[in-house]
Every structure is written in structure tokens, then in C-alpha cells.
Amino acid sequence: MDRRTAIRNLALVLSSAAILPACTKDNPTAHFKHFDVTGDQEALIADLAETIIPKTTTPGAKDLNLDKFVWLMLDDCTKKEDQQAFFKGMDKFNDLTKKMYSKSFADCSKTEKAAILATFEKKPGAKPTGRNPSGKKDDKPEKKDELQAFYGTVKGLTVFGYTQSQYFMTKEIVYELVPGRYNAHFPVKNNMKA
Amino acid sequence: MANLNIDSAKERTFDAIVIGSGISGGWAAKELTDKGLKVLMLERGRDVKHIKDYPTTNMYPWEFKHRGVLPMAVQEANPIVNRCYAFGESAAHFFVKDNEHPYVQTKPFDWIRGYQVGGKSLLWARQTQRWSEFDFEGPARDGFAVDWPIRYQDIAPWYSHVEKFAGISGNKDGIAELPDGEFLPAFPLNAVEEYFRKHVKVNYQNRHVISARCAHLSKPNQIHLDQGRAQCQERTICERGCPFGGYFSSNASTIPWALKSGNLTIRPFSVVESIIYDEKKGKASGVRIVDTNTKKTEEFYSRIIFVNAAALNTNLILLNSKSHRFPNGLGNDSGVLGKFVAFHNYSAHIGAEVEGFEEWATDGRNPAGGGYIPRFRNVYKQETDFLRGYACGFSAYRGFKHSYDGFGEDFKAGLASKEYGPWRVGSHMMGETIPKETNFVKLDDSKKDAWGVPLLDISVDYDDNDEKMKKDYIEQLTEMFTSAGFKNIQPSTNHQAPGLDIHEMGGVRMGKDPKTSMLNKWNQLHACTNVFVTDGASMTSTSCQNPSLTYMALTARAVDHAVSESKKGNV
Ligand SMILES: Cc1cc2nc3c(=O)[nH]c(=O)nc-3n(C[C@H](O)[C@H](O)[C@H](O)COP(=O)(O)OP(=O)(O)OC[C@H]3O[C@@H](n4cnc5c(N)ncnc54)[C@H](O)[C@@H]3O)c2cc1C
Ligand code: SF4
Numbered sequence: 001m002d003r004r005t006a007i008r009n010l011a012l013v014l015s016s017a018a019i020l021p022a023c024t025k026d027n028p029t030a031h032f033k034h035f036d037v038t039g040d041q042e043a044l045i046a047d048l049a050e051t052i053i054p055k056t057t058t059p060g061a062k063d064l065n066l067d068k069f070v071w072l073m074l075d076d077c078t079k080k081e082d083q084q085a086f087f088k089g090m091d092k093f094n095d096l097t098k099k100m101y102s103k104s105f106a107d108c109s110k111t112e113k114a115a116i117l118a119t120f121e122k123k124p125g126a127k128p129t130g131r132n133p134s135g136k137k138d139d140k141p142e143k144k145d146e147l148q149a150f151y152g153t154v155k156g157l158t159v160f161g162y163t164q165s166q167y168f169m170t171k172e173i174v175y176e177l178v179p180g181r182y183n184a185h186f187p188v189k190n191n192m193k194a
Numbered sequence: 195m196a197n198l199n200i201d202s203a204k205e206r207t208f209d210a211i212v213i214g215s216g217i218s219g220g221w222a223a224k225e226l227t228d229k230g231l232k233v234l235m236l237e238r239g240r241d242v243k244h245i246k247d248y249p250t251t252n253m254y255p256w257e258f259k260h261r262g263v264l265p266m267a268v269q270e271a272n273p274i275v276n277r278c279y280a281f282g283e284s285a286a287h288f289f290v291k292d293n294e295h296p297y298v299q300t301k302p303f304d305w306i307r308g309y310q311v312g313g314k315s316l317l318w319a320r321q322t323q324r325w326s327e328f329d330f331e332g333p334a335r336d337g338f339a340v341d342w343p344i345r346y347q348d349i350a351p352w353y354s355h356v357e358k359f360a361g362i363s364g365n366k367d368g369i370a371e372l373p374d375g376e377f378l379p380a381f382p383l384n385a386v387e388e389y390f391r392k393h394v395k396v397n398y399q400n401r402h403v404i405s406a407r408c409a410h411l412s413k414p415n416q417i418h419l420d421q422g423r424a425q426c427q428e429r430t431i432c433e434r435g436c437p438f439g440g441y442f443s444s445n446a447s448t449i450p451w452a453l454k455s456g457n458l459t460i461r462p463f464s465v466v467e468s469i470i471y472d473e474k475k476g477k478a479s480g481v482r483i484v485d486t487n488t489k490k491t492e493e494f495y496s497r498i499i500f501v502n503a504a505a506l507n508t509n510l511i512l513l514n515s516k517s518h519r520f521p522n523g524l525g526n527d528s529g530v531l532g533k534f535v536a537f538h539n540y541s542a543h544i545g546a547e548v549e550g551f552e553e554w555a556t557d558g559r560n561p562a563g564g565g566y567i568p569r570f571r572n573v574y575k576q577e578t579d580f581l582r583g584y585a586c587g588f589s590a591y592r593g594f595k596h597s598y599d600g601f602g603e604d605f606k607a608g609l610a611s612k613e614y615g616p617w618r619v620g621s622h623m624m625g626e627t628i629p630k631e632t633n634f635v636k637l638d639d640s641k642k643d644a645w646g647v648p649l650l651d652i653s654v655d656y657d658d659n660d661e662k663m664k665k666d667y668i669e670q671l672t673e674m675f676t677s678a679g680f681k682n683i684q685p686s687t688n689h690q691a692p693g694l695d696i697h698e699m700g701g702v703r704m705g706k707d708p709k710t711s712m713l714n715k716w717n718q719l720h721a722c723t724n725v726f727v728t729d730g731a732s733m734t735s736t737s738c739q740n741p742s743l744t745y746m747a748l749t750a751r752a753v754d755h756a757v758s759e760s761k762k763g764n765v
């Protein structure tokens with residue numbers, strides 16, 4: 001590794017420590033490498049993630065810090081133009097909630113939040129975008145409008161973060177590092193919902 | 195190891211020098227030290243010790259900061275290596291980064307490299323098949339390249355020799371075009387793969403679907419335990435380095451074995467700049483290196499030199515080894531050095547859905563990856579309008595039925611659903627490409643790397659033959675999938691640059707005639723017989739099987755010859 005790479009890698013490590021708690025609503029509260037985020041924006045992502053993966057008898061997005069993961073991935077692992085589109089999409093999302101309920105997403109009730117998200121799910125291609133849940137390299141992400149892309153990114157990263165979280169991989173499914181196993185003929189007795 | 199006290203020429207003299215510590219270099223070191231020679235292994239990269247230097251090997255998925263995804267800054271800074279599927283957060287530290295080791299692409303070429311002790315043996319996908327008589331006699335029969343100076347029977351015992359030590363799992367399938375070897379138990383095919391195997395057997399003459407053969411210890415023998423290796427645990431995160439030595443790597447197998455003999459010295463951080471030719475003796479006397487820490491040049495001497503820097507770097511070293519006797523590169527009287535480079539064509543895929551087989555799924559992970567379809571085109575006779583053929587990967591898989599539609603409580607519960615979805619199948623083509631004079635590498639003397647060595651300039655491309663073969667693969671597999679009843683068959687092709695197959699070969703080819711080849715049938719330079727090249731550079735043609743097992747076998751065979759000739763005073 002040459003010196004430049006070493007310094008760059010160090011910078012990558014340090015900058016991830018920059019997620020600060022929200023203090024005021026409109027001023028930048030969290031400084032990332034590529035953008036600053038306001039308290040409102042932080043709250044929005046947290047609420048969106050929680051609406052997608054809500055707390056039930058098991059932990060939800062907020063408990064698992066999935067909103068922090070969304071920001072981390074957006075900052076570190078997303079192309080500049082996609083980051084810009086993300087913020088444009090976020091503005092449009094705020095406009096949409098204002099238009100539908102004359103208030104911010106955070107102030108909406110659970111039912112209102114669900115109604116907003118439902119408008120996205122009705123559109124074709126509401127599948128998560130960005131990083132697909134397997135983490136495979138996405139060759140040709142579908143071109144979508146900024147609003148839909150914003151939702152797709154938040155959903156994709158939330159779901160990716162959830163299914164790769166320690167909670168999910170130890171409690172919901174069991175990921176075994178070792179010993180693994182390979183049973184080529186695994187009988188499926190009753191293919192019922194778990 | 196790195197701190198040799200090297201003042202006198204005597205202390206810098208060994209019986210043999212091995213350049214490179216990857217798959218082939220590891221074998222050269224093992225075989226030479228087994229025969230009692232004092233060996234110096236020179237490696238340009240850092241040391242990587244088995245287990246100790248596998249930093250990610252025991253990490254859980256959630257312990258990776260970005261869950262396996264590399265930061266965009268790293269991806270964008272490395273457009274070439276980023277195209278390799280295994281370049282992710284868990285194994286990036288074993289890959290060469292684009293800016294660290296530049297090269298010139300006169301034509302686009304994705305040169306994927308691992309510069310460290312162990313080379314690419316840490317990263318490889320471990321697929322291992324013997325080449326057959328059809329491959330070795332191919333050029334003579336089909337009239338491309340030049341005739342191989344060896345035949346299958348020359349190398350067969352050496353395949354056995356390396357297979358027993360490395361540990362290869364597979365079935366004895368009794369197929370002439372894919373000879374059987376010394377196998378550990380195979381990883382079994384799953385229900386759909388097995389169905390397709392039977393379907394093909396009944397409906398197609400000379401076509402076969404078999405369990406992929408791979409360098410994993412499915413059930414270790416004593417010789418593997420003696421190496422300090424253990425049974426493969428079926429984790430399939432091998433590219434991080436395996437703490438069990440479950441798969442074959444130089445780090446887990448040949449290098450520790452050679453070190454145990456007390457005859458091996460490894461010197462990492464040593465870029466071999468050139469091989470020194472002694473005009474008086476009429477042979478090579480040693481090598482010149484640049485220490486990457488001090489940037490100082492040093493020389494080491496030996497009677498025998500094995501060049502195992504991986505195909506293209508081996509070309510580079512020979513091209514850069516200029517002397518009064520060899521102004522165009524060591525042993526290059528014929529002018530063919532650097533030419534007739536070939537590779538494997540991996541640019542077509544096909545996927546489909548399968549109905550039925552609901553009573554079966556798989557549990558866990560298959561280190562072999564599934565099935566393999568040996569080459570079936572132009573084997574016994576020339577039957578198409580293209581030369582040679584292709585092998586195919588084939589695998590079937592079944593995951594849980596997870597819907598990504600929706601949100602909220604039901605959606606969340608659905609993500610953990612254990613309800614199985616449908617089976618899917620997939621295949622990718624692995625085609626042979628034809629070595630051509632117009633596919634070559636040369637030095638760019640105007641550009642030097644950080645150690646003062648000229649950059650390699652690569653001009654390698656596909657041709658018409660590859661396009662025809664690709665078309666045939668799509669047609670044949672579509673037909674085979676259709677007749678098997680698979681649904682929604684989706685072929686796809688891409689234009690991935692040569693190199694991404696990571697099976698680049700040639701440039702220092704073997705042959706009978708010194709006028710048209712660089713090496714004789716023992717992998718010795720025709721014109722400088724104490725220098726042996728036994729990595730992919732030496733391949734006369736490329737077969738469509740994976741190549742690394744053949745590099746291992748040729749290396750062991752060449753060492754045997756080198757040592758016996760040396761004893762007779764001939765090298
Ligand atoms: C992701 C991946 C998947 C693969 N899958 C398969 C597979 O399934 N089956 C298969 O058969 N093959 C596979 N391969 C290819 C396989 O890894 C190579 O064919 C094999 O490693 C080549 O062995 P080698 O000894 O020639 O080179 P390497 O293993 O690359 O070793 C060469 C060594 O030489 C060193 N070196 C280079 N130049 C110099 C110099 N000037 N001075 C000193 N040292 C030098 C390098 O640092 C390196 O350590 C795969 C490769 C990769 C990366
Ligand atoms: S699959 Fe086998 S070889 Fe690969 S990492 Fe796991 S135990 Fe090691």
C-alpha cells in the first residue's frame with residue numbers, strides 16, 4: 001500500500017465517526033464526508049426506516065440504528081450524482097407529504113405515513129434500489145425519477161442493513177460461520193410460512 | 195526472513211531461485227526443496243502467513259462496516275479490479291489496486307493480480323480439471339498455434355502427483371475429454387442439477403453434466419493432515435484465506451511444506467527486475483531484484499531459475515532481461531516472446547426458471563459451486579465453423595421466497611420467511627480462445643514503474659472465432675434448457691474485456707521448434723536451458739478447462755527434470 005492509499009484509508013475510517021446527534025432542527029447537525037445533514041433530514045430517514053421495518057415484538061429500524069446505516073452507505077458507498085439525486089428526491093418527498101397532509105412526515109400519524117409509502121409501492125419497480133439485499137454489485141441500476149429513486153434507496157439500504165444486521169442474522173435466521181454444511185438434497189416437508 | 199545478512203556473493207547464492215510465490219511458484223519451491231535443494235523464493239509483495247494474515251477470515255457479515263460493499267472512493271479509484279466479482283470489503287486486501295501497479299492498455303485488458311506471498315492462490319475459485327489429449331493434440335489437429343511438444347500421457351502422472359497433495363474433490367466420471375484424477379469425494383449435485391445430468395445423459399450423445407471438481411478437502415487424507423490442513427467446513431468465504439486450509443493455496447499447503455524442509459528462504463518485497471545472463475557460461479547466473487522498501491538493487495545467484503511470476507509478469511521479466519546475447523529478451527531468438535497470448539472467453543450467461551422439484555431444497559453452501567459441463571463441441575471431429583470449444587458452469591439454486599414489495603409489519607416478518615421460492619438455474623460459458631501473433635504484450639520503455647521497471651503494454655482482443663463460439667453456446671444451452679423443460683430462459687452476453695477471466699496465458703510458449711517457440715518439452719528456454727518457465731506463460735494453447743492445475747503439474751514435472759539434469763551436470 002502506498003502512502004496516499006494509507007492516508008485515504010485512514011480518512012475513510014475517521015470520517016465515519018462524524019455522525020453526531022441532532023441538536024437543532026434546521027442547522028446542519030451531522031457532517032459527513034460528502035454532505036451535511038439537518039436534524040429534520042435525520043429524523044425523516046429515521047421515521048421512514050422505522051415505517052419500513054417497524055418495531056414489533058422484535059426490534060425495529062430505530063432500535064437497530066438502520067437510519068445511521070442508510071446515511072453511512074449513502075456517504076461512503078454511493079456515487080456523487082446519486083447522492084445529489086437523493087437529496088433532490090428528499091425535497092420532493094417533503095413536498096409530497098406537505099401536499100398530502102399539510103405537515104411533515106415526522107408529524108404524520110402511523111396511518112398517514114403508511115398512506116404516503118403506499119403511493120410509492122403502487123408504482124412499478126418499487127423494489128429496493130441501490131444495493132440489492134445480497135450486496136452484489138449492481139451493474140445497471142434502473143433509471144427512475146428522483147422521488148422514486150429516493151424511496152428505493154432508503155428502502156433498499158434499510159432492508160439491506162436489516163437483513164445483514166447481527167440481530168437478524170443471529171435471531172431471525174441463523175448464519176453459521178463455522179462449521180458450515182452442505183446438504184444437496186434437503187427435504188422440504190411443509191413449505192409453510194415460518 | 196526479510197532480513198538476510200547478505201554481504202558476500204556466497205551468501206547470495208542458492209541451488210535454485212523461484213520467482214513468484216503463487217500457485218506455480220509454491221509448487222516449484224515444494225518440489226525443489228523436497229529434492230534437497232537450497233531454494234530462494236523471491237516475491238514482489240508482502241508476506242502473508244497462513245491464518246495469521248487473514249484479517250477478515252472469521253468476521254461475520256455484520257462486522258464489515260459496509261456489509262461487504264466497498265466504499266465508492268475505492269471502487270472509483272479502481273475501475274479495473276473493481277470489475278472482479280471477488281473484489282469486495284472482505285478480500286480487497288489481497289488484490290492489486292489499479293494505481294499501485296499501472297500498465298498500458300493498447301487494447302482494453304482487465305489485468306487482475308494478487309501481489310503477495312501466495313499470489314492469486316488465496317483468491318482463486320478453486321475449480322480444477324485436467325486437460326485432455328484433445329487439448330494437447332488440438333493445435334496439431336486443428337492447425338492453430340503450434341504443436342504442443344507434450345501429450346496427455348506425458349503430464350498424466352504429474353497431475354496425479356499434484357492432485358494427491360493438493361486435494362481435489364470430484365467423481366470418476368469416465369469422460370475422455372475430461373480425464374479422471376486422484377479424487378477426494380465430490381460435492382454432490384442437488385436435485386435439479388441431478389435431474390439435468392440425467393436429462394443430458396439420456397438425450398445428448400457426448401454431453402455430460404458432472405459435479406464440479408475443485409481443490410477442497412472434502413475428506414482429507416493423511417498427506418493433507420501432515421500439511422496442517424483440515425477438512426473443508428463449507429463456509430464458502432474462501433477468498434478471505436481459509437484458517438482450516440480447507441482449500442489449496444500456496445500459503446496453506448506448498449509453502450509451509452517447503453519451509454519445514456529447512457531448505458527454503460522466502461524474500462518478500464523483492465521485485466525481480468531481470469534475469470542475469472552470463473555470456474561466458476552461456477547460461478543464466480542469477481537474478482537482479484529491487485527491494486521495494488529500500489529501492490536498492492541486489493543480485494542473487496543460482497544454477498537453476500524457475501520463473502513463476504504469473505503469465506504476463508513472466509513475459510515482462512523475460513522481455514526486460516536483455517543482454518548482448520539476447521537484445522530482445524532472454525531466450526528470444528525466435529522473436530515470439532510476448533506473442534500468442536490467449537485467454538478464456540467468459541462473456542455469455544444463461545439463466546432460467548424451473549418448475550417442480552418442490553420437495554427438495556439445499557441446505558448450506560456448496561464449495562464446488564455446483565455442476566460442470568465439459569467441452570462437447572469439435573471434440574471428436576470438427577463440426578462447427580469455429581475452432582475449439584467451450585465448457586459450461588451449471589448450477590441450480592433455490593432460495594427463500596422473500597417479497598421486496600411493501601413495508602411495515604408483514605413485510606418485516608416476510609423477510610425472515612422460511613418458505614421456499616422456485617428453483618432457478620444458471621450457466622456461464624468458458625470458451626477457449628485461439629493464440630494469435632497479433633495478441634501480444636511488450637515493454638513500454640518510456641514509462642517506468644516505481645522500481646524503474648518498464649510498464650507492460652498489453653494488446654489482446656477477441657476475434658471472430660470467439661463471437662461464433664459465443665453464439666453457439668447461447669444456441670446450444672438454450673436448446674438443452676428448453677428440452678429439459680426449463681422456463682423463461684434468459685441468455686445474456688456482455689463485452690467484458692479480456693483478462694477478467696483471469697486465465698491469461700502464453701507469450702513464452704512451449705513447442706518443438708525453437709524457431710516458433712520459447713520453451714522445450716521440459717519448460718526450459720530452448721536458448722538458455724537453466725531457466726524454466728512453468729506458469730501460464732508457457733501454455734501453447736489454452737484449452738477451455740481452468741488452467742491452474744495444469745500449471746502445478748507442469749511445474750512438478752519440470753522440477754523433476756531440472757534436478758535430474760542438474761545432477762548429470764547438464765544444467
Ligand atoms: C478471483 C479469481 C478466481 C480464479 N478462479 C480460478 C479457478 O477457479 N481455477 C483456476 O484454475 N484458476 C483460477 N484463477 C486463476 C489462478 O488464480 C491463477 O491461474 C494462478 O494463481 C496462477 O498461478 P501463478 O503461479 O502463475 O501466479 P500467481 O498465483 O498470481 O502468483 C504469481 C506471484 O508472482 C509474484 N510476482 C509477479 N511479478 C514478480 C516479480 N517481478 N518479482 C517477484 N515476484 C513477482 C506475484 O506477486 C505473485 O505472488 C482465479 C483467479 C482469481 C483472482
Ligand atoms: S469453504 Fe472450505 S475452504 Fe472455503 S473457507 Fe470454508 S472451510 Fe475454508
